[in-house]
Amino acid sequence: MEKLRVGVIGCGSIAQHRHLPEYKANKQVELVAVCDINEERSIEVAKKFDAVAYTSYEELLKNGGVDAVSVCTPNYLHAPISITALNAGVHVLCEKPMATSKQEAEAMISAAKESGKKLMIAHNQRFVPSHQKACQLIASGEIGKIYSFRTAFGHGGPEGWSVEGKEGWFFQKEKAFVGAMGDLGVHKTDLLRYVLGEEIVEVGSFVETSAKDFANVDDNAVCVLKTESGIIGTLAASWAYVSKEDNSTIIYGEKAILRLEDDPVNSLVVQYANGEVVNYQLGKIQSNDEGGQNNSHVIGKFVDSVLNDQEPPVPGEEGMKSLLVILAALESNETKQIVRVKA
Template identity: 30%
Template sequence: MSLNHVRIGLIGGGGIATEHIRGYLAHPDTTTITAVADAVPETAARRGKELNATSYTDFNELVLDENVDAVDICLPHHLHKDAIVAAARARKHILCEKPLCLTPEEAREVKAAVTESGVTLMCAHNQLFMPAVAKAKELLDSGAIGTVFEVRTTDSFYNHFDPANMGWRASAKTSGGGELIDTGYHPTYLMLHLAGGVPVEATALLSTHRLKFMEGEDSAQVLVRFDNDVVGHLATSWAYDPTPTTERFSAVGDLGSISSDGISLTLSLRAGTVETFEFEDVETFSAEIDHFAQCLINGTRPLHTEKEGVEVLGMILAAYEGARTKTLAPVLQF
């Protein structure tokens, strides 16, 4: 069912919720936050007052609010599945921060709940809304570089986490692993988007270079094969900044290549043509939220739904299994 104006219930009032709130405030014609839930009473009350919204300390109560059309899940990783299922059963549309969920069992439960309810679920994969990514996808889909052989993605930075400020991310039980399933989720969904196929096998080298107090890795190098024979490689880390010449993403095909630093994009053809596209910087969270609202208003499919969210999770879980067994592990189809 399409809507004229989307009333949002924000589930989780800390951390990343601040970026999402800015996005909603940038689009008052199509969205309004009418409710907010946070398990910390003080946070729920503060956000409720800030947004002039009804506040809850239990998201199971928020999803029953008749003044909510859709929920935006900004919770720690291990709480995503329960919130998705509760929202779907209450017939609320869903925007969920990454990762979609953490295990194969959770993935199956999420897919079943969304399918049975018929609601729209959009994965909050904000880097897809970088103009350079949209142009790259357009070029790849048009055959500009011919048959694609390889896609590379990178998302690394020097993280100042320490035991005092890392919170739930320091525990594999609540984060789902280490850096790969957190920041590494971004280059994984970007790889999926650009590769244009279904992931079938993966492996990884995991490292803890600097953040030794973590249970999981602080860095990962991942290889993925897709069913269209594209091979993907990603590098991701909280331990270090990449070298200045490292691309944000690239793709190579039989006719040439594309490469981007995230702001500009260069198309280089084997025939000798080189073209560079420059883009204005975009607030990707705002663009993501506008896309979500437009999908609900117009009844269209989001760029990434639970289908792609589950595929990204499958890639990461296969990479973890490949690292553990030192093999190429199959990507499970949930």
């Protein structure tokens, strides 16, 4: 079988920890090219993964002989690079948040449609076993009507694992456009939409920079979200959880409470209203901590969707819906109003 020839654009931490090793381990992939504006880093990573090094993504797309690319750059470059690649007839897996505005996201989706190429956004929370099981339990009616939820994604901040530490683009508004809300919050809006099977329609938020005095992006955010059927709950995204990562979600239903990634041993705990408790040990969530699951499943799903010519599990439209919740949260914080999510 023909192997998928892949390039990775941007050789920072997410590329080095997730995309590159997962492509390398995939028997259906030939990893042929890497690109980074930092020439030294590009050469070093290319050597390690036996690929050709580029410093210009345009050159990689023109001469690299790639069928598909991962876009692992600072957020402000996601849309321009993805659009250029799609227009060049190359499939794209883009890191989250997919873009910095609704207009950019729409332009990416249009480019995918016009080129007939796949566009997938790397929202990995959907593929966590406990999250998939919770989705099934809710969809089957096992939990009854859902009343409320709370979800959090927080750790000590990207300076601990980003290749550039405190100097990294994560903390620079002109490159990142958004801080913890884009890094972590968008993962959770995507998860809630997936697990609840509903769109989020209204947002109220407080978005602050309180923990990182060297940053000009948000590092601490708390949002109140309302879905189309009237489920209300909270989402916290933070780079201020200094000692231990929190990646938990709790869903409060009529017949049971679901605790996802809240217990160190049982990745899903179902506490039924009649007192019965069911524990599921479904494997650890992927994380940068030791012992976390190292396969995000994102790469495998992307490769399969290209090779089998199927719709990716997180197409551009889904990435945009999750982004729009974040944009509404930022607007709510600016205006001090509850904001309707723009459909």
